[in-house]
Amino acid sequence: MGVVGEFGLIARVVARSGTAALAEVGPGDDAAVLRTPDGRVVACTDVLVEGRHFRRDWSSAEDVGHKAAAANLxxxxxxxxxxTALLVGLACPSSTPAAWLEGVATGMAEECAPFGAAVVGGDTSASAPDSASVVLSVTALGDLGGRAPVTRSGARPGDVVAVAGRLGWSACGLAVLRRGFTAPAAAVSAHRRPRPPYAAGPAAADAGATSMCDTSDGLLADAGHLAEDSGVRIELDGEVLRAAFVVGPLxxxxxxxxxxxLGWVLTGGEDHALVATFPPGAQLPAGWTTIGSVHDSDEGGPGVRVDGVPAAAVAAELGEGTGHVHFGG
Known part of the structure; x- marks a missing residue:
């Protein structure tokens, strides 16, 4: 990368980033300017660290770009x-090939393209001299289109719990890669490039979803976020989960x-499926599968159970943790 230089690298990355449909001023100025049709901006940030969230010997540069974008989108x-747009911060060793970074930009652009979104700005820096890792910090922006935001705190007793997207595929692919294999390809590809059900989020909001969460940390962990923030108990149906989601290469x-x-389905993250609650009797949008129900919190407090068994006990029986721990070993 040293031959290209910072501004040469930025020029190459921008050339692959596409143009955000709502951008009035895009990359290259001190800041981007975006139109906000709804009058509100939804924003989130994820950090991806080489060796923890991706490995260059397991994933191509384009894979890493897709994954980094998907985690935020x-x-x-x-x-x-x-x-509507992404902002990207990059820290990497000065020896990182410019072609690899261009590949990351290509992957991000491809993941954003279906929405008319694109990378509209960011920053680059050499990492610490004693660090050989690439760090990507990605901020995504979005537009609600007149909808009320669906938070984690709106679930109520009597609601149904549903999932859109795949569960356990990324964890399955990770298990394959950790053992030195690259097949079955469907599992490995799911880990390298998740396929979030993006359209299912706005569709759920339009259908009256009372709470919703991305399952980046695993179904048990993220349904647990809904339960804790809403002060309720969530009961999941193990038979339904096994029948509906133990499919494909699993x-x-x-x-x-x-x-x-079933351990991957319950605790595997990074598929970026969506879990949501809907009022009783609501017509679920296409692609959503009912997997459980919401109840009053009992003396044990808010939480998740599978067939009446607390989430931690279920995970332990399956030989898994309840989900991803960000500051774990």
Whole structure:
């Protein structure tokens, strides 16, 4: 990258970033200027650290770009909004090939393109001299289109719990990669490039969803966020989850590794599915599957149970934690 220089790198990245439909001023100035049709801006940030969130020997540069964008765009969708733009902060060793960084930009642009979104700005820096890792900090912006934001705190007793998207596929692919394999390709691809159900977020908001969350940390953990923030107990149906989500490569890989694929469905993150609650009798939009129900919190306090068993006990029985721990080992 040293041959290209910072501004040369920025020029190459911008050339691959596309143009945001709502941008009046895009990359290259001191700041971007975006139109906000709704009058409100939805914003979120995720940080991806090489070695923790991605590995360059497992994923291509384009894969990393797709994954970094998806992690943020899914959070925008989980609020019931549509993505409009990304801001990207990059710290990397000076030896990082410019072609690799261009690939990351290409992946981000491809993930954003269906919404008319794009990278509209950011910053670059050399990482610390003793660091060999790439760090990406991505901020996504979105527009609610007149909808009320769907938060984590609106679930009420009597609501139904539903999921849109895939569960456990990324965790399954990670298990494959950790054992030195690259097949089945469907599992590995799911880990490298998640496929969040972006349209399902605004559709859920339009259908009256009372709470919603991106399952980046795993179903048990993120349904737990809904339960805690709403002060309720969420009951999940294990048979329904097994029938609806233990599909594709999950049974095959679990059989080969001697595990239970339901563990990936319940605790695997990074598929960026959406979990939401809907009022009783609500017509769920296409792509949403009912997996449980919301109840008054009992003496144990708010939380999640599967077939009546607390989430932590279920995860332990399956040999898993309840979900991703950001400051874990």
């Amino acid at each position: 899914a959070d925008i969708a989980a609020m019931g909004a549509v993505p 049974p095959q890989v679990a059989a080969a590794l001697g595990g239970d694929p």
